[in-house]
Amino acid sequence: xxxxxxxxxxxxxxxxxxxxxxxxxxxxxxxxxxxxxxxxxxxxxxxxxxxxxxxxxxxxxxxxxxxxxxxxxxxxxxxxxxxxxxxxxxxxxxxxxxxxxxxxxxxxxxxxxxxxxxxxxxxxxxxxxxxxxxxxxxxxxxxxxxxxxxxxxxxxx
Amino acid sequence: xxxxxxxxxxxxxxxxxxxxxxxxxxxxxxxxxxxxxxxxxxxxxxxxxxxxxxxxxxxxxxxxxxxxxxxxxxxxxxxxxxxxxxxxxxxxxxxxxxxxxxxxxxxxxxxxxxxxxx
Amino acid sequence: xxxxxxxxxxxxxxxxxxxxxxxxxxxxxxxxxxxxxxxxxxxxxxxxxxxxxxxxxxxxxxxxxxxxxxxxxxxxxxxxxxxxxxxxxxxxxxxxxxxxxxxxxxxxxxxxxxxxxxxxxxxxxxxxxxxxxxxxxxxxxxxxxxxxxxxxxxxxxxxxxxxxxxxxxxxxxxxxxxxxxxxxxxxxxx
Numbered sequence: 001x002x003x004x005x006x007x008x009x010x011x012x013x014x015x016x017x018x019x020x021x022x023x024x025x026x027x028x029x030x031x032x033x034x035x036x037x038x039x040x041x042x043x044x045x046x047x048x049x050x051x052x053x054x055x056x057x058x059x060x061x062x063x064x065x066x067x068x069x070x071x072x073x074x075x076x077x078x079x080x081x082x083x084x085x086x087x088x089x090x091x092x093x094x095x096x097x098x099x100x101x102x103x104x105x106x107x108x109x110x111x112x113x114x115x116x117x118x119x120x121x122x123x124x125x126x127x128x129x130x131x132x133x134x135x136x137x138x139x140x141x142x143x144x145x146x147x148x149x150x151x152x153x154x155x156x157x
Numbered sequence: 158x159x160x161x162x163x164x165x166x167x168x169x170x171x172x173x174x175x176x177x178x179x180x181x182x183x184x185x186x187x188x189x190x191x192x193x194x195x196x197x198x199x200x201x202x203x204x205x206x207x208x209x210x211x212x213x214x215x216x217x218x219x220x221x222x223x224x225x226x227x228x229x230x231x232x233x234x235x236x237x238x239x240x241x242x243x244x245x246x247x248x249x250x251x252x253x254x255x256x257x258x259x260x261x262x263x264x265x266x267x268x269x270x271x272x273x274x275x
Numbered sequence: 276x277x278x279x280x281x282x283x284x285x286x287x288x289x290x291x292x293x294x295x296x297x298x299x300x301x302x303x304x305x306x307x308x309x310x311x312x313x314x315x316x317x318x319x320x321x322x323x324x325x326x327x328x329x330x331x332x333x334x335x336x337x338x339x340x341x342x343x344x345x346x347x348x349x350x351x352x353x354x355x356x357x358x359x360x361x362x363x364x365x366x367x368x369x370x371x372x373x374x375x376x377x378x379x380x381x382x383x384x385x386x387x388x389x390x391x392x393x394x395x396x397x398x399x400x401x402x403x404x405x406x407x408x409x410x411x412x413x414x415x416x417x418x419x420x421x422x423x424x425x426x427x428x429x430x431x432x433x434x435x436x437x438x439x440x441x442x443x444x445x446x447x448x449x450x451x452x453x454x455x456x457x458x459x460x461x462x463x464x465x
Binding site for chain 3: 033037038039040041042043044045046049050052053056060077080081083084087088091100101103107108110111115116117118119122123126129130133134136137138140141142
Binding site for chain 2: 278283293296302305306320323324347360364382385388399400403424428439
């Protein structure tokens with residue numbers, strides 16, 4: 001009985017099983033895209049959107065409860081602000097060495113991960129910001145909008 | 158050169174959709190098409206014949222002037238990259254507004270949503 | 276030359292897709308056609324030497340489709356009929372005329388397809404590895420040379436997300452709002 005009710009919210013068993021481990025792979029790919037953005041195509045924007053898409057896949061295949069237990073919306077909006085603030089802080093820290101957005105970290109050997117100083121840090125900040133912001137906006141669109149509509153109009157399907 | 162004019166045609170399709178259609182979702186689609194046309198035009202401007210992507214690999218490290226002569230223009234690409242993500246953010250804002258409007262007035266028709274009250 | 280022909284084919288494909296998106300009756304098919312245009316664009320970006328934008332465009336397109344379908348599926352599919360207003364059509368026609376004239380004048384002064392003017396970019400391409408350490412020149416421009424632009428972009432994204440949250444989230448505060456209305460003496464007529 002509990003098994004049956006578990007399957008009722010969300011999609012079928014096949015899509016749940018596949019999406020639950022594809023989510024981790026998609027998120028890993030997003031992290032790779034963001035962290036190696038200064039060496040290969042990609043960057044913080046694309047990486048953040050990919051990680052947000054992984055959580056959205058989890059939301060669509062399972063129910064909202066599963067993905068909100070993994071990533072609550074309050075934490076998402078906090079991370080959104082944290083990403084934006086850390087990007088500004090990165091720019092302000094450049095004042096210590098001369099100018100706004102100065103590249104103040106010691107640059108490493110070229111064509112390695114640590115070759116570019118603040119660009120890696122800025123990529124990470126933007127990744128956090130875009131990921132949390134887009135996931136929060138999707139949660140807002142799918143939950144807040146839908147509760148009111150369901151209460152007034154009944155089942156939507 | 159003809160691709161530039163086709164971008165203009167696509168832009169005008171978006172403007173027509175934005176002005177002449179009554180449905181709010183259709184107007185949002187018009188704005189999305191305008192964004193597509195603008196981004197595509199900016200990337201077209203930066204293309205060079207037989208150009209390569211502006212990414213330096215370790216083999217080209219010793220001969221950077223040759224790379225600079227062959228690569229496409231990276232500046233429009235950097236600006237378009239931010240423009241695409243901003244487009245997604247504003248799209249979410251527009252859809253949220255459309256959902257709330259539909260909830261209040263039970264329609265997407267802009268001619269019926271004329272009695273705006275505080 | 277090869278790339279230009281390919282872009283021509285895909286651009287005609289995109290224009291047909293946007294024409295369908297503008298003119299079809301069903302809202303859901305209109306949204307999906309707009310998505311098709313976006314995917315065609317991403318293939319063009321890949322051929323034009325812009326893999327960064329191609330990746331971003333594909334991923335953003337997925338999210339935009341999900342969001343737009345969420346917006347259209349919430350209601351019964353209503354196609355809005357009725358007579359067409361003549362004023363918007365007239366305005367659109369006047370705008371087309373002005374835009375065609377100005378566009379042809381502006382495009383006549385530009386360098387042709389495949390011959391970009393690269394005055395500033397020359398410096399970026401030559402010195403990116405030395406000055407910023409980033410071998411992807413686009414990221415070097417975005418996050419080092421022109422980080423102000425990215426700061427503005429982050430601000431716009433933050434503002435739009437905050438705005439959408441404020442618009443969408445009103446449950447839980449509704450009771451307080453109604454009490455306020457009663458207290459002041461204004462009754463909302465629904």
